[in-house]
Amino acid sequence: MTSSNTNQHNPVSTVTPSPWQPFKDAFHAYAKWLLSISWKLFSGVSFLLMIGFSILAIPQVALLIIVTSIVIKVTYKYQTQAEEKATAATYLAETEQLKRQLVEARLAAMQAQVEPHFLFNTLASIDHLIETDPPRASLMQKSLIALLRATLPSMRETGNPKLRNLGQELAVIRPYLDIQKMRMEDRLQIQWDIPEGLNSAEIPHMMVLSLVENSFKHGLEPKADGGTLALRAEVSHGHLEVTIRDSGVGYYPAESAGLKDQTGHGFGLKNIRDRLALIYGDQAKFSIRALEAYEGSGTLAKITVPYRVVPLEPQSAGV
Numbered sequence: 001m002t003s004s005n006t007n008q009h010n011p012v013s014t015v016t017p018s019p020w021q022p023f024k025d026a027f028h029a030y031a032k033w034l035l036s037i038s039w040k041l042f043s044g045v046s047f048l049l050m051i052g053f054s055i056l057a058i059p060q061v062a063l064l065i066i067v068t069s070i071v072i073k074v075t076y077k078y079q080t081q082a083e084e085k086a087t088a089a090t091y092l093a094e095t096e097q098l099k100r101q102l103v104e105a106r107l108a109a110m111q112a113q114v115e116p117h118f119l120f121n122t123l124a125s126i127d128h129l130i131e132t133d134p135p136r137a138s139l140m141q142k143s144l145i146a147l148l149r150a151t152l153p154s155m156r157e158t159g160n161p162k163l164r165n166l167g168q169e170l171a172v173i174r175p176y177l178d179i180q181k182m183r184m185e186d187r188l189q190i191q192w193d194i195p196e197g198l199n200s201a202e203i204p205h206m207m208v209l210s211l212v213e214n215s216f217k218h219g220l221e222p223k224a225d226g227g228t229l230a231l232r233a234e235v236s237h238g239h240l241e242v243t244i245r246d247s248g249v250g251y252y253p254a255e256s257a258g259l260k261d262q263t264g265h266g267f268g269l270k271n272i273r274d275r276l277a278l279i280y281g282d283q284a285k286f287s288i289r290a291l292e293a294y295e296g297s298g299t300l301a302k303i304t305v306p307y308r309v310v311p312l313e314p315q316s317a318g319v
Contacts, residue, residue, distance in 0.1 A: 034073040035080065042073065118213075119144075122179055140182050147175035163279070165310035166233060166242075167199030169208050176209065177229070180216060187226025194233040201233070201240045202308040204275055211244045211272070211288075211301045219248020219299055227298065240307045247298040250290040272303070280305055 034042070046066045053062035122144050129137035150171040181188050212229070220227050227247035234241055269288065276284040288301040 031072050031076045034069055035076055042069070118176075125179075125183055136182055140179055143175040143178040143182070147172060147179070150175070163202050163310060164205045165199060166194070166201045166203050166208075166240075169203055169205070170194065170199070173209055173212055173231075176212065184220070184226050188220065189226075189228040191228060191230040194231060198233050198235070198240070200309045200311065201235075202310045203240070203242065203303075203305065204279060207272055207275070207303060208242055208244065211303070214269075214301075215244055215246040215248065215299065219246040219250060221248075223248045235307050238307055239304050241302060241304050243300065243302045245291075245298065245300045247296055250297055250299050276303070276305070 037045075046062075046069075049065060050059060050062045053059050122140065126137050126140050126144070129140060150168070177190055181190060208231075212231070215229055220229065230243075230245045232243045232245075269286075272286055276286055283306050285304040286302070288299065291298045291300055
């Protein structure tokens with residue numbers, strides 16, 4: 001009795017196969033076969049089919065089969081092409097997404113390497129200035145706070161860093177340069193040529209700051225008497241052009257392959273190229289070169305992106 005009740009409450013579910021399934025399978029197999037043969041072979045088979053059914057005095061059946069086969073062959077061809085295009089598009093989208101994730105992971109790794117190094121050096125300088133020059137220590141501390149206020153919101157973002165405007169980037173670059181100026185004193189001169197009206201221009205996050213940092217690391221700090229850092233932004237032919245020029249020792253020695261291939265020089269520079277390609281395709285450009293002898297020593301870097309406006313967001317009161 002118990003066994004009977006158990007069977008009633010727990011019936012074994014069975015799936016009844018469709019009686020039309022063999023016909024569907026045969027139809028798909030026939031359609032695939034039609035796609036696999038050439039039109040020349042199809043014409044030969046159709047000719048033989050017409051002869052065979054004419055002998056049987058039913059040529060109309062042969063004609064119906066041939067016309068139906070032509071419709072199936074053409075229809076399945078377009079359907080197969082559409083499926084292949086959809087598969088290729090999906091694969092391309094997944095590949096681009098993986099590339100984007102890789103580039104943003106590089107950016108995060110670069111930030112993780114650069115920020116602590118700069119932060120520790122600045123804190124050490126503040127600690128030293130507290131004893132030797134308290135007013136300068138206070139100014140450097142205020143610049144560091146301003147820098148952290150500008151950078152912490154983007155560091156908290158869990159998704160991909162967004163496109164920002166030039167004003168937001170300058171809010172990070174200005175205190176950074178203030179700190180460097182206090183560290184290098186008369187060894188550093190800074191020139192600004194960035195119209196206030198371009199503060200709303202779109203620019204990828206951290207890109208200009210990375211080039212400014214490179215100018216110090218590879219150009220100005222290694223030079224005993226320092227030099228000049230010049231930043232310029234302008235709109236030309238519908239594109240925003242941002243240039244960073246320094247009078248330091250230069251990134252590349254004269255014997256480095258004539259400066260023709262610059263894509264492999266440095267982790268940060270490759271990251272800039274990859275990010276620009278992912279965001280703008282061939283609409284953006286990045287170039288960096290050592291200055292010619294008649295231009296003086298140093299390096300010139302330029303980022304060119306389509307000129308677009310990003311609305312200015314109100315600054316939050318807290319960090």
